[in-house]
Amino acid sequence: xxxxxxxxxxMGTVGAGVARILLEKKSPLLEKLDCVPVLKGIAxxxxxxxxxxxxxxxxxxxxxxxxxxxxxxxxxxxxxxGGVHPAKxxxxxxxxxxxxxxxxxxxxxxxxxxxxxxxxxxHGKSISFEASVGGGIPIIAALRDGFIANRIESICxxxxxxxxxxxxxMTKEQVTYSDAxxxxxxxxxxxKDPTMDVEGIDSSHKLAILARIGFGTDFDYARIYxxxxxxxxxxxxxxxxxxxxTLKLLAIAKKDNDxxxxxxxxxxxxxxxxxxxxxxxxxxxxITGSAVGEAMLYGKGAGQMPTASAVVADLVDVALGRAGIxxxxxxxxxxxxxxxxxxxxxxxxxxxxxxxxxxDKPGVLAKISGILGKYEISIxxxxxxxxxxxxNVPLVMMTHRxxxxxxxxxxxxxxxxxxxxxxxxxxxVEEE
Amino acid sequence: xxxxxxxxxxMGTVGAGVARILLEKKSPLLEKLDCVPVLKGIAxxxxxxxxxxxxxxxxxxxxxxxxxxxxxxxxxxxxxxGGVHPAKxxxxxxxxxxxxxxxxxxxxxxxxxxxxxxxxxxHGKSISFEASVGGGIPIIAALRDGFIANRIESICxxxxxxxxxxxxxMTKEQVTYSDAxxxxxxxxxxxKDPTMDVEGIDSSHKLAILARIGFGTDFDYARIYxxxxxxxxxxxxxxxxxxxxTLKLLAIAKKDNDxxxxxxxxxxxxxxxxxxxxxxxxxxxxITGSAVGEAMLYGKGAGQMPTASAVVADLVDVALGRAGIxxxxxxxxxxxxxxxxxxxxxxxxxxxxxxxxxxDKPGVLAKISGILGKYEISIxxxxxxxxxxxxNVPLVMMTHRxxxxxxxxxxxxxxxxxxxxxxxxxxxVEEE
Numbered sequence: 001x002x003x004x005x006x007x008x009x010x011m012g013t014v015g016a017g018v019a020r021i022l023l024e025k026k027s028p029l030l031e032k033l034d035c036v037p038v039l040k041g042i043a044x045x046x047x048x049x050x051x052x053x054x055x056x057x058x059x060x061x062x063x064x065x066x067x068x069x070x071x072x073x074x075x076x077x078x079x080x081x082g083g084v085h086p087a088k089x090x091x092x093x094x095x096x097x098x099x100x101x102x103x104x105x106x107x108x109x110x111x112x113x114x115x116x117x118x119x120x121x122x123h124g125k126s127i128s129f130e131a132s133v134g135g136g137i138p139i140i141a142a143l144r145d146g147f148i149a150n151r152i153e154s155i156c157x158x159x160x161x162x163x164x165x166x167x168x169x170m171t172k173e174q175v176t177y178s179d180a181x182x183x184x185x186x187x188x189x190x191x192k193d194p195t196m197d198v199e200g201i202d203s204s205h206k207l208a209i210l211a212r213i214g215f216g217t218d219f220d221y222a223r224i225y226x227x228x229x230x231x232x233x234x235x236x237x238x239x240x241x242x243x244x245x246t247l248k249l250l251a252i253a254k255k256d257n258d259x260x261x262x263x264x265x266x267x268x269x270x271x272x273x274x275x276x277x278x279x280x281x282x283x284x285x286x287i288t289g290s291a292v293g294e295a296m297l298y299g300k301g302a303g304q305m306p307t308a309s310a311v312v313a314d315l316v317d318v319a320l321g322r323a324g325i326x327x328x329x330x331x332x333x334x335x336x337x338x339x340x341x342x343x344x345x346x347x348x349x350x351x352x353x354x355x356x357x358x359x360d361k362p363g364v365l366a367k368i369s370g371i372l373g374k375y376e377i378s379i380x381x382x383x384x385x386x387x388x389x390x391x392n393v394p395l396v397m398m399t400h401r402x403x404x405x406x407x408x409x410x411x412x413x414x415x416x417x418x419x420x421x422x423x424x425x426x427x428x429v430e431e432e
Numbered sequence: 433x434x435x436x437x438x439x440x441x442x443m444g445t446v447g448a449g450v451a452r453i454l455l456e457k458k459s460p461l462l463e464k465l466d467c468v469p470v471l472k473g474i475a476x477x478x479x480x481x482x483x484x485x486x487x488x489x490x491x492x493x494x495x496x497x498x499x500x501x502x503x504x505x506x507x508x509x510x511x512x513x514g515g516v517h518p519a520k521x522x523x524x525x526x527x528x529x530x531x532x533x534x535x536x537x538x539x540x541x542x543x544x545x546x547x548x549x550x551x552x553x554x555h556g557k558s559i560s561f562e563a564s565v566g567g568g569i570p571i572i573a574a575l576r577d578g579f580i581a582n583r584i585e586s587i588c589x590x591x592x593x594x595x596x597x598x599x600x601x602m603t604k605e606q607v608t609y610s611d612a613x614x615x616x617x618x619x620x621x622x623x624k625d626p627t628m629d630v631e632g633i634d635s636s637h638k639l640a641i642l643a644r645i646g647f648g649t650d651f652d653y654a655r656i657y658x659x660x661x662x663x664x665x666x667x668x669x670x671x672x673x674x675x676x677x678t679l680k681l682l683a684i685a686k687k688d689n690d691x692x693x694x695x696x697x698x699x700x701x702x703x704x705x706x707x708x709x710x711x712x713x714x715x716x717x718x719i720t721g722s723a724v725g726e727a728m729l730y731g732k733g734a735g736q737m738p739t740a741s742a743v744v745a746d747l748v749d750v751a752l753g754r755a756g757i758x759x760x761x762x763x764x765x766x767x768x769x770x771x772x773x774x775x776x777x778x779x780x781x782x783x784x785x786x787x788x789x790x791x792d793k794p795g796v797l798a799k800i801s802g803i804l805g806k807y808e809i810s811i812x813x814x815x816x817x818x819x820x821x822x823x824n825v826p827l828v829m830m831t832h833r834x835x836x837x838x839x840x841x842x843x844x845x846x847x848x849x850x851x852x853x854x855x856x857x858x859x860x861v862e863e864e
Contacts, residue, residue, distance in 0.1 A: 021581050021723060028583045028722065031648055033761055130578075136724035138570075138578025146562075146570025149453050149744035151460045216463055274730060277709050284728075290460065291453060291741035292568035292731060298706060299727030309723035312581035320761050322754045329465055329752050 004319040006037050007068035007099075009090055010081035011044035011053070014104060014131070017308030018078065019053065022315075029316065037076070037315040041068045069093050076318050078311060079103040084111060091116055095123045100323065102314040104131035104307060110205035110221045113212065126327035128314035133206040134159060134283045136306030137299040138313065143213050143287060144330065150289025152214040154254040156430060157285030158278050159206040161301045162190045162197035163229050163249040165281050167266075171237050171247065177230065189281055199228035200264040203251040210285070211253035211262055216331065217339040219262070225345050227265040236425055239396045240268050240353055243381065246276040250430065261343040268353050268429040288432075346405035351380070351429035356395040356414070357422040364419045365395065371413050372399070375406040392421040398429065436751040438469050439500035439531075441522055442513035443476035443485070446536060446563070449740030450510065451485065454747075461748065469508070469747040473500045501525050508750050510743060511535040520544055527555045532755065534746040536563035536739055542637035542653045545644065558759035560746035565591060565638040566715045568738030569731040570745065575645050575719060576762065582721025584646040586686040588862065589717030590710050591638040593733045594622045594629035595661050595681040597713050599698075603669050603679065609662065621713055631660035632696040635683040642717070643685035643694055648763065649771040651694070657777050659697040668857055671828045672700050672785055675813065678708040682862065693775040700785050700861040720864075778837035783812070783861035788827040788846070789854040796851045797827065807842040809834040824853040830861065 006022065008015055021027060022039040029036040041060035042053070050061040060067070068074055069090070077094035079101060081087045087108050091101050101120070103109070109116070109132055120127045130140045134157075143152070158164050162184055169180040181198070184190035196202045204226040212218060229249050237247050245268035254261045269276045274296045278284045283301025288294050300306035317323040358364045369379055380398040399407075411424050438454065440447055453459060454471040461468040473492035474485070482493040492499070500506055501522070509526035511533060513519045519540050523533050533552070535541070541548070541564055552559045562572045566589075575584070590596050594616055601612040613630070616622035628634045636658040644650060661681050669679050677700035686693045701708045706728045710716040715733025720726050732738035749755040790796045801811055812830040831839075843856050 017723070028581060031583075032580060032763055034763060035761075136579075136721075137727060138574045141573060141578055142570045142729075145749065146573055146745055147568075147741065148464060148748050149460060149741045151463075272709070272711070274709065277704070277706065279704070289568075289741065291449070291737040291744075293735075293738055295569060295729070295731030297574075297727075297729050300725045303725075305723040306725055309579065309581045309721065312723075313578055316580050317577065320757050322757055325752050325754055325757075329467075331464055331466060 005040035007074040008078045009043045014307045015080045017304040076100040101127045106132040106205040110208035126323045131310035135301040136309040153288040160203045161281035200226040203264045207251035223342040225263040259341045348404040352399045353427040354397045355425040357392045359419045360393045375410040377402040437472035439473045439506040440510045441475045441497045446739045447512045449736040508532040538564040538637040542640035558755045563742035567733040568741040585720040592635045593713035632658040635696045639683035655774040657695040691773045780836040784831045785859040786829045787857040789824045791851045792825045807838040
């Protein structure tokens with residue numbers, strides 16, 4: 001292995017973790033490898049970062065990323081700024097200057113991944129991004145290499161620790177969404193503006209990356225349906241629990257013939273589903289492959305050292321030359337075309353949990369089930385609760401698999417009944 | 433990528449799965465890669481295999497493996513015979529003839545892995561063995577590459593599907609060990625002679641492979657302590673369940689300073705431990721690393737297509753040249769020395785579940801706890817059951833962490849009490 005020098009741009013929490021591993025005197029890398037990536041330079045717009053880090057003098061520190069990009073001694077740029085700009089320009093410049101790239105930037109890859117991958121190919125360089133999904137979980141490598149002999153049938157994951165923390169807290173301690181969010185913010189698990197997490201946007205960025213690799217297709221990120229957890233009611237968590245289901249925010253990509261469903265939303269899982277027991281800030285991704293069947297990878301989806309663990313694994317991959325081989329051999333990156341149709345929300349097919357708020361009169365159930373039947377939605381189970389809310393009674397139903405377009409039509413019609421009070425709540429159910 | 437031809441020796445269930453993937457016209461490999469491994473020849477001692485397989489005419493079939501070993505057009509040998517002989521001789525010959533090797537042979541690698549790895553290095557070739565542990569789960573790649581930035585602290589896994597099926601059935605359906613085994617045999621999950629599985633030998637083979645990679649050390653396979661599930665009592669499964677624990681056969685490698693514990697035995701796990709919910713023939717391995725924290729990989733640990741999925745992933749790795757790079761870069765293979773001491777069973781430190789069969793008299797508990805205290809074993813909880821067995825009462829205790837040598841001494845002393853009837857049962861407990 002040749003000398004292999006690393007330039008790190010963006011010195012936040014994860015960057016400091018990467019530096020810590022690379023600078024450790026008795027690094028696990030040195031134990032395992034004959035030759036290891038060497039941290040050559042760090043760039044951060046905040047000049048105070050330097051003194052905070054207590055860097056050895058041989059490491060170049062600059063507030064100007066260009067200095068690292070222009071340094072011919074640096075073979076790989078680690079981009080840890082996040083967001084689209086200037087990360088995109090930095091990665092582009094690095095590739096143009098003949099440097100490989102390692103990044104944890106899920107938003108950038110979701111929005112502009114294919115363009116950047118094409119740019120990398122054009123320059124004979126690679127982009128590695130294990131840290132962009134699932135923190136320290138080696139899900140990208142598994143999906144790309146470990147399961148290469150498989151036709152991927154579905155990807156279903158909990159890929160956002162913040163929302164999983166909130167939902168776990170709501171479920172276990174019966175606190176409301178707002179209280180759970182406040183606690184997550186207090187503990188540093190949620191940002192002051194939690195929109196990216198709680199609206200499912202972060203999860204959909206990660207889903208874009210996983211689905212492109214898994215299905216070997218390109219698609220516009222905006223085609224991913226996403227719905228967050230802001231309107232999740234504690235009562236639905238509990239009714240679902242009683243029926244044997246756990247509520248999770250899932251990122252799902254499923255292939256059915258030549259169509260893929262790409263969706264992020266709160267969903268109910270049977271208690272014995274492997275994702276049901278994923279607690280707190282942990283992440284887990286289930287993959288179903290034609291040969292391997294069902295598999296799952298589980299671990300810390302965020303945090304300084306787990307994410308740094310993935311970044312450094314990528315650096316070793318680049319340093320050994322494996323990343324370049326993989327990147328050029330895989331047709332599935334930067335194919336630049338949609339091989340499969342993307343399903344519209346009205347085409348989604350799942351089971352549903354429905355909670356109607358009804359006036360407690362005879363014949364209500366008959367009317368509702370009649371309308372559902374008309375739209376080919378069959379009922380799997382019904383629970384009528386005694387607990388009254390504003391004088392109305394919650395009527396909870398689980399349906400068999402149905403098309404969402406039909407469900408929407410049925411719900412609109414049911415909403416017209418004079419025995420129906422308030423809006424009907426529905427949640428999608430993943431049975432497998 | 434150059435033309436890359438595969439010779440497959442040993443055409444059992446897994447071999448047929450590998451052939452199926454490689455021969456598929458619309459193979460997922462062709463979708464994903466520009467150039468794929470080509471099945472060139474098959475060797476099996478049973479000549480009838482040929483007609484059963486319905487092989488295309490361009491594929492050489494022979495009952496003599498030497499024909500493939502001597503064929504200069506074949507670049508990689510897949511060894512799927514299993515067992516030590518003649519697998520070892522075949523792999524050695526393949527390496528000597530300049531061919532890379534892919535194998536699923538856990539017994540051979542457990543017993544002679546280091547010797548074979550040195551042989552491979554000597555000839556500048558590689559041995560890939562993802563399929564040897566956890567079937568389709570990419571655990572070898574994760575431990576070796578994905579977690580390379582980590583100092584591995586512990587490996588704890590369910591790596592034998594047969595015993596996990598039996599224990600799951602005993603737990604869920606309250607059937608005895610013999611009945612569960614008979615059912616497993618009927619379903620083809622257990623062999624007619626189930627010794628390798630139920631005595632924990634298969635699990636210890638797999639643990640040898642995982643621990644050598646994880647801790648980057650060599651050790652004699654015979655140093656692994658192993659204990660099977662033959663003497664697991666249904667009653668202990670149920671007392672433990674009541675206390676919040678699930679019984680599993682675990683393969684554990686744990687590092688504490690410069691000593692490693694290597695042990696396979698039935699153990700109790702808290703219900704909320706990620707391994708507790710691994711059901712039936714599924715496998716799962718938990719890894720704790722210095723950076724990544726706790727991670728888990730889960731999937732089908734055996735079976736035709738899951739195992740074939742891992743073999744083919746290895747073939748791609750060899751074909752692309754990555755396997756060779758990895759094999760030569762990793763110091764952790766074939767180091768040839770024990771970097772760490774291996775703990776003796778009396779040095780093991782765990783919590784314990786104890787079930788005494790006592791005469792229901794005042795003062796019994798005081799005597800037992802007195803003796804335990806003398807040996808520095810402190811009690812975490814006690815349940816005395818009313819259910820009498822032969823007029824005696826089961827007294828169940830959970831202890832805090834203690835050294836097994838102390839426990840053995842304490843139990844020997846307790847056994848002398850005249851209020852103690854029958855042997856005392858003990859089970860190790862993994863709290864983390």
